[in-house]
Amino acid sequence: GEDVEQSLFLSVREGDSSVINCTYTDSSSTYLYWYKQEPGAGLQLLTYIFSNMDMKQDQRLTVLLNKKDKHLSLRIADTQTGDSAIYFCAERVTGGGNKLTFGTGTQLKVEL
Amino acid sequence: GAVVSQHPSWVICKSGTSVKIECRSLDFQATTMFWYRQFPKQSLMLMATSNEGSKATYEQGVEKDKFLINHASLTLSTLTVTSAHPEDSSFYICSARGQGALGPNEKLFFGSGTQLSVL
Numbered sequence: 001g002e003d004v005e006q007s008l009f010l011s012v013r014e015g016d017s018s019v020i021n022c023t024y025t026d027s028s029s030t031y032l033y034w035y036k037q038e039p040g041a042g043l044q045l046l047t048y049i050f051s052n053m054d055m056k057q058d059q060r061l062t063v064l065l066n067k068k069d070k071h072l073s074l075r076i077a078d079t080q081t082g083d084s085a086i087y088f089c090a091e092r093v094t095g096g097g098n099k100l101t102f103g104t105g106t107q108l109k110v111e112l
Numbered sequence: 113g114a115v116v117s118q119h120p121s122w123v124i125c126k127s128g129t130s131v132k133i134e135c136r137s138l139d140f141q142a143t144t145m146f147w148y149r150q151f152p153k154q155s156l157m158l159m160a161t162s163n164e165g166s167k168a169t170y171e172q173g174v175e176k177d178k179f180l181i182n183h184a185s186l187t188l189s190t191l192t193v194t195s196a197h198p199e200d201s202s203f204y205i206c207s208a209r210g211q212g213a214l215g216p217n218e219k220l221f222f223g224s225g226t227q228l229s230v231l
Contacts, residue, residue, distance in 0.1 A: 004155065008153060040121070042116060042222030042225065043156075043205070044222070045220070088156065100158070100220075102148075102155045103155055104153060104154055104155045105155070105156075
């Protein structure tokens with residue numbers, strides 16, 4: 001079955017790196033995504049990684065995928081107050097069509 | 113970028129009434145729209161997938177007579193919560209997929225969500 005888990009809350013200081021973790025159970029994931037949700041706004045796609053990749057870097061964002069452990073992480077370098085939001089990981093599985101299975105979301109709070 | 117407008121953003125209603133939530137793609141045609149609900153501290157759960165001009169496909173455990181979905185045009189899908197009860201209180205969010213080839217970024221665009229509170 002599909003089950004995606006995240007820790008609920010993370011607090012970091014401005015300028016530090018943030019690492020948001022996600023675990024999933026379905027080994028047939030094809031793509032894994034990170035979405036950002038700011039207050040009062042819809043989810044915004046931040047980045048994604050194909051399941052045959054280990055790492056993807058996009059400016060301040062680094063996605064690491066450990067397929068053996070079914071563990072996905074999002075690292076935000078030089079975290080800013082504007083990064084405060086809820087971050088969702090999601091997976092798309094083979095044969096699932098367009099269906100995405102989301103995690104619970106991690107509330108990131110960036111403190112001065 | 114593509115915009116999906118969802119409204120109302122917040123609604124309070126009495127138990128037993130029906131509530132309609134609209135999801136519009138403003139600058140693109142959406143062949144497929146998705147409806148999710150989210151309870152506090154829980155995941156976004158897919159409720160149903162609607163394709164323009166056809167009946168919606170509901171996920172297991174979602175009552176189709178309770179949550180009526182209409183996708184009558186390429187830019188509008190509506191979710192009606194019929195005879196709402198307090199347990200239907202939740203955050204509902206829609207997403208729309210643009211036309212064209214499926215790519216890894218899915219071309220999914222999300223509305224800002226609707227917080228429904230049923231008294």
